[in-house]
Amino acid sequence: MQPRPPVVTIMGHVDHGKTKLLDAIRETHVMEQEAGGITQHIGAYQAEINGKTVTFIDTPGHEAFTAMRARGSQVTDIVVLVVAADDGVMPQTIEAIEHCKDAKVPIIVAVNKMDRPDANADRVLQQLSQHGLVPEEWGGDTVAVKISALKRQGLDELLDMILLQADLLELKADPTAPPFGVVIENEVDPGIGIVATVLVQQGTFEKGMYLLSGESVGRIKAMLDESGRPLGKAGPSTPARFIGFSEPPQNGDRVYGFKEKKKAQQIAEARISHREQEQLKLAAPRVSLEDVFARIREGEIKELKIVVKADVQGSAEAVRDALLKLAVEEAKVDVIRTGVGQVNETDVMLASASQAIIVGFNVGITANARKLAEHEGVQIRSYQIVYKLTEDIELALRGLLEPEIVEVPLGKVEIRAIFHRDRNSVVAGGMVVAGKAQRGASYRLKREDKLVFEGQLSSLKRFKEDVREVNEGYECGLRIEGCTDVQEGDALELYVHEKQESIDAAAHPSAVTET
Template sequence: MAISEDCIITLRIQQLQFLIMSTPLVDLPSGKRITFLDTPGHAAFSAMRSRGANVTDIVVLVVAADDGVMPQTIEAIKHAQAANVPIVVAINKCDKHDADPRKAKEGLLQHGIQLEEFGGETPAVEVSGITGLGLPELEETVVTLAEVLELRADKGGAAEGVVIESQVEKGRGTMATVLVKQGTLTVGSYIVAGTTWCKIRSMTDDKGRPVKEAGPGAPVKVIGWKEMPNAGDEILQAEDEVRDFFVPAHVFMALAKTVVENRITKQQRETQLRDLEVINDKRRKDKEAGTMERAVEKAQRKELWMFHHGMIKDLPDAANIINEDDEGDTKKAKVEVKEFRAVVKGDVSGTVGTVIDCLNGLCTPEIKVKVVGSGVGNITDGDVQLAAACEGFNVKTDRKIQHDASVARVPIKSYDVIYKLLDDIKLTLGEMLPPIVTTQVNGEATVLQIFQINTQGRETKAVAGCRVTNGSMTKIGRVRIIRDHKQIWEGELETLRQVKKDIMEAKKGLECGMSFNDFYDFKEGDVIQSVVTVTTPRSYNT
């Protein structure tokens, strides 16, 4: 038995292979049965930890004795406190040589966790996931706290629960992991979750065994959904006490459909109201802008009339100011915002939502990440046609889809670890950003004297007699001329000579003659710099 670190759970039974919520039902040595809800510890899965805190009756906050309180620990504490759920602290890794449980306990005090040994009410147990140290004490603490809090639920009446996770399994269709909170869920019942409903065709427990009913606290996988519910949706059973009067099943199905239709209608109305608010806000801003423009124009006309009638001496320059502003707005409009389009497909709905939240958080003023589609299941032809890039999390792609994507030049990327996904996306976004262009000065020379050199017949040409003061001057490449700390010209050298010999490079301390392509307005004291343009690819964080 191992315990996870820095996340809200009620005990860690095994290492998670994929980033989803785990809900095993465990029989304790005391004869008690507890459902453990495990959530990922990565910072991206904040929504999962928040749902976990609101679903569980007791939160076990696991803190590593060697690391102490980490950012995810602080976030988990906030979720538990917001949900008003009692906390049990498990100090993990106490078997390590550098473990310091007291440091972790003192760190918790700074975030409002008052432990019993410091005069508070929150119990803390020192454990080890490797040796099993303290795990019996942790189980006993959880069971005792549950008894003290009198955590009870009624098995009778309509079932209520919450969707922990949902996914599509090949050969079985859409299924959802449901945690029953009250009542008893039975095969054949009609339930509603969010904007979808289900006639339960079959249920399996956490070990994959078929079950006919599930009582309070039991996690089951429910099959029979018309559409996939969202993680966190509340479950309500359409049946009630009228079951005793042998009401036909189609009545319950009609009731479930009616509830879902009403919810969809309400959702559409809320969406319309939000859209209407946006439209009205835009109209209001446009009206205010128009009023301001008319007021400015009226003021300009008044000042111009007063100027022509001798009431003011200076011609108003408001028109020039407006033109400058318009020019500034035009420059701002020219800033190109690149767009990274993606379709996100995942094995479970909670993971898809998390990945979408992560991608939306990667937007910058120069690049916009747009999720054009998402869903649960494997990548399809429609996904390839929809996106300019397809992102898959723990999903499969058959050869035909891969071929079609290759023809359409749509990259398909599959991940099973969120660290790799985020790192890869940031690398891709960095490649889309314009590179950083810098100018590097490799050498400087000062013009000491100007010579007139005969070229053809009586024609003369000005040549700058220079001394190299820093670095080296090369004939190949660009040079610029600086006068009074300002650049007056940039171009290429026409000649670089020492006495009458053409040279390719003049190093520090050497005197040489320089002439420039189509530029002759140099003077004594000018500084000539040999420059190189360096293009550096940008990363997402720069």
């Protein structure tokens, strides 16, 4: 066992300065490359600090990327929790604290933006104390450092605390053991294929090794560092971009390295066999489109079915999770597929068969898919900002809701005479004094503005002839059923229930690409 570099994850609320802090440490400019100024992919980088190597993981700060941030806490040794001094503890700050506590990862608090005139570090520390992070200066055991990533102030102290905490953890790994690592992120590059960022946890990966991930076997064609430079070897705590996977790995999956393909293939086949056996045990009848339709009708379910495609799996998962959180009364989202890469013909055919739309996040559309979508009448919408995506889908959900039922006044009839009264009904004559009377309309029977009875007008006559309606200023005969307490001078207020159509999502233009 040999000492290994610490893995440090930068976490915190959106726009609190996580990427700016990492940018200051590495003296690079990754933040400007992100759409909307918000980091949307996990990035893993290494930096030299006082002669020691530290691996940093930058997790997205947007609320939708909870799953990615959770994965960050599972592979990390130390978390630097960034809290803006002018903003204080926010929902994602609390969420990050919960992830770290669950993973039992030590936290170093970086109170950022101390250069702001409205910065209030004491308020931040007070808020953190309420969530179990009591700073050392207040008698607790949480290290809190006041910094300004923008002005590069307090960074040396923060880095010293990171190195000190790493020394206390006595981090070690065996670089000679069989290698394995964890997938931090993956994407499909149109030019070179599947590329996955792997954080090595044990052993040493070398170019040419065979890779086992899930049930698929590949071979390392190349390993690159965060700057795209080739790596010959990648040891413990090293983040490397692996090229050579045969199938896209799942984020959070372990990746194993083998010198011989046979061993990797045997394990992959054993996994496939085990999965098939488990599927046989849990086999369920196939669901046809007819069955699905029948179930929807029986349950009166309203769904917006969506196929999600994104440039990297982390984004696909995040978009899926954000969509599944949307709920507008009786309507909901059903994400029937999530995938990585351009929108293709397979996606279009699935959407067509399932009556779904396709949402693309930072991806293009193949020419054949575009033509097929036009032919099949499948809508494809492309986005770069997750906020806009969820906003548009929520509007679409509102358009799918059953129209609101509202009460529409029809008219008023004044009772002028009682012709017949039996055990359960009254036949009366009246004058339509406002609006109109309509057979089948609902009514409220009132006496001196007090409610006597409510019912539905089943019979309406004009000169002994059955009629559908009688207009204002004309007399009419009517039968009131279910009530015998009717007197001359009473009034019937008539109304109907009508559907009030909600605003269709198509009426809201959006700055997105639509096919």
